[in-house]
Amino acid sequence: MKRAGGPCVEASPNKRQRYGGCGGSGWRDLCFAAILQASNMQRSARRGLAYVWLHFVYEPLIYRRRVQAAHEFLAGRSRSQLISDVEDAVNSAEAKPFRAVLRDDFWHQQDSPVETRDTLMQRRLLLRAELELQLQRQQWKESASGRGFVAISCNFRLRVDPKQRHYFGKVPLEVKRGSAFDSTVEAILAAKPSHLLSGVHVRFHESGGFAEAGVDSGGLTREFFELAIKELSADVSPPSRPTRQQRQQPKFRRSVSVEGIGQPMFCPQADGSLMLVPSSRPPAVYFALGRLVGVALVHASYGDSALPLPLSDCLLKCMVGAPITSADVRKRDPVYYKNRIEAVLSVQGRHMVTAALMEEKLLFVEGGRELKPGGAAEEVTDANVMEYVALLSEDYICGDVRTEISEFLAGFHDIVPRKLLQQVGLSWVQLGNLLSGVDHIDIEAWRRYSQVRAAGVAEEEAYSVANIFWDTLEHWPAVERSAVLAFASGCSRLPACGFALLDPPFTVEVTPCSGKLPTSHTCFNTITLPAYAQEML
Known part of the structure; x- marks a missing residue:
């Protein structure tokens, strides 16, 4: 099988002879293919x-x-x-x-760490080994x-x-x-x-x-x-x-x-x-x-x-036992963060929030629940307002669930x-x-790490249909690309390992045009396309 992504002219007779000719390397490839087929x-x-x-x-x-x-x-x-x-x-x-566990520096604004794919793959292999032992x-x-x-x-x-x-x-x-x-x-x-x-x-x-x-x-x-x-x-x-x-x-x-x-x-x-x-x-x-x-x-x-x-x-x-911060509340509900968290910390904020809630005093209570033991009898002051907003944030995230x-x-x-x-x-x-996984689908990477299989048609025709398929996907919105991926693999999101390590590799199989619609084999990440003419697509 060849990689999809190159122009059709690359499928030359010389290359076909190199991969499947009658030379010594051709016989070795045939033996390897037979062993792979048996496996x-x-x-x-x-x-x-x-x-x-x-x-x-x-x-x-x-x-x-x-x-x-x-x-x-x-x-x-x-x-x-x-x-x-x-x-x-x-x-x-x-x-x-x-x-939930709260950070000691609850107000420390920390961005999500950027993880490289190599680090993630190492963690995945370690996790797989530990799960085997478990x-x-x-x-x-x-x-x-x-x-x-x-x-x-x-x-x-x-x-x-x-x-x-x-x-x-x-x-x-x-x-x-x-x-x-x-x-x-x-x-x-x-x-x-x-x-x-x-x-x-x-x-x-x-x-x-x-x-x-x-x-x-x-x-x-x-x-x-x-x-x-x-x-x-x-x-x-x-x-x-x-x-x-x-x-x-x-x-x-x-x-x-x-x-x-x-x-x-x-x-x-x-x-x-x-x-x-x-x-x-x-x-x-x-x-x-x-x-x-x-x-x-x-x-x-x-x-x-x-x-x-x-x-x-x-x-x-x-799930991993990591502490939450104020950034988690802001990301989950920016409106709530602005109206309750930032508001109570502003100048005269406690009095404004107390009036908005139509309460006489601002206590360590939210929705009838005490934010901490004895909170119904403790009033929010300048000395404990930071503790109040931290407990309020934790209650907003976990209080109802x-x-x-x-x-x-x-x-x-x-x-x-x-x-x-x-x-x-x-x-x-x-x-x-x-x-x-990841929601972004890169068409170039999808094309580069995919295979083309000719099933009953000429190899040049199979690559021509595959190129039409990729060109069509490039003009489709992200939602439709995800739908095609779900149709072919069973999942609308790409695994974290990307197309390069997808097992088995994504395959575009081209069959003779018989008036049938495209089909798929989700277990093998394969989409089967009849050899449509370009104007039919």
Whole structure:
């Protein structure tokens, strides 16, 4: 295969002879291609066997017992020892509402550190190695009770190299279109951490319940993350806080009757990033969401881009344990920062804010919540006004979602412990880049690191169609470019490693023109174009 990007005249007979002629180097290339083809066939066979094992043997005969136990527990009928660790984790997180760490120099304006791609790639490889060790620790921990030995031996025997990504140890997810997250909540809660560390294996179902044809080799997983996060993102203002009566409802119910099903759990901020919002969903659902993002990071360690929208800087800092500053409040809501934070620090600001709030005194209270113990009896003065605005900023970020953040972090750290992130040295900026990739799509880089495959047409014709494809993309807006990338790879954002390290490389396959529309193979980052004439495009 040749790199796309050069003019078609470069595909000369001399070059074709050099790559595939009858000389000595040609025979070596043919032997290498045969070995590569055999290796690819072996990987394809393993993927097929993993698909059959996960969805037709393991899921109905073994894993469904855990999911059914989760069903019974969610419905409040009975408690099962199979998922008792989940209940303990949810209860523990709910008993400890989250409080963000504040910098000592809260007003220090610090720009986000600029990370080079080489540094990010080093962190990604370190994270991947640490996650492999974490997987082994979880497996040995589960094997101590005698339940994980078969899974360990099977997993290590069948996984030949890291690119196999533990196919036989993944969690099978039966995903319904239109409710990608809600249809998999119970399966995510029922899964063991070691299985989630191996990743997920997705099979989509149509609205009628019929399973779609397609074996997940990475593309369906990327599409699942894309659909799940978008379905959980609110397009309007965040919903109101659930009432006291709603909060006293059972924490676990079946997904078909769960309180708040379909309600958003994320809300876009002023900068376009996502932050958790309160809802009437049970706390365990936020625990499952944290687990889902943890699995997304596992897939991102292999170079995949999982989340279609970036997470808020404040949420990313909470995930790695980094302190927040006044700059985080300004970035999240510039209007609030100007009207409440800057206003109270201005000359006569305390009196103006007190009058605007129609209060007699300005106390350490916000929205009926004390900003610190005894805050309802402490008045804001010139001596403690800096402490007041720092606590007010922390309350604005976390006050309405302390329980939700606590559950989310408990689920995330159940898969990726905070200590592991600190050992790797992963900053909150690097974590965000790995999870969400980059939104800017450089057509020149896309073209330079892509391949062109002629399937039933002349090589010159294939390169001609590919050049028309790239020229067309250059004139399209960013939204349509992202749509093309999502159509071909399953994800609308580019992985943090860029097109240069995309695995497998992006490929433009050209077939004879038969009146068909373009198709794609998302698992292999391939778009198939009929050999259209330029005027048809």
